[in-house]
Amino acid sequence: MANEVATEVKEDLKEAAETRLDRLMAQGAAAVVDLSKPVRGMDHIPLRHPSASDLRGIKLLDLINMDTVSLELVVPRIAMNGFTKHDFLNLEPKDMFSIGLQVSGFFAL
Template sequence: MAQAKENTTAHVSEPIELDTPIQRGDTTIEQITLRKPASGELRGVNLADVLQMQTDALIKLIPRLSNPSLTEHEVRQMDPADLVQCGGEIAGFLLTKRARGEAA
């Protein structure tokens, strides 16, 4: 059972502290988490673009993976440093365990 928990937590990022919080009405979003995408959630995006952290690919993908769920508009308004940080997390999810240097 402990191994199953490890696998689950490996599919969710550590909280990402936003350099520039996102204002949504009366709510301020100061941090988000991202989860590892399922194959279907990658539809409509080029994996090479995601791995190269192309802005358009990240804008399309982050709303599908973020908690709290961000809108495409909110991602478009995101601080570039925050966008790069999210892109790095997502790119890491797409690497194999071997590429990440983890035991299989």
């Protein structure tokens, strides 16, 4: 009985996560990065493709190389959930790396 309930809960959580992801993608998110440690209650960061104005003052090569100073400037500009520079600075290193991979991937040919 307990195993059945646990299975149902897991399935419900999976469906809710898929629904959330579908909703974010419909709103224009190009990628969603799940965080290993929530920041200000956020457990994921939806990112949209950067526009030219989002990249002002940034060297593209620095973004492609996942330079943290460049990422700390660009990520808050392209995050779709109020993610701030302060939030970025409080990320776990592996979450920062995951976000950097997504952002640098926006420039892949």
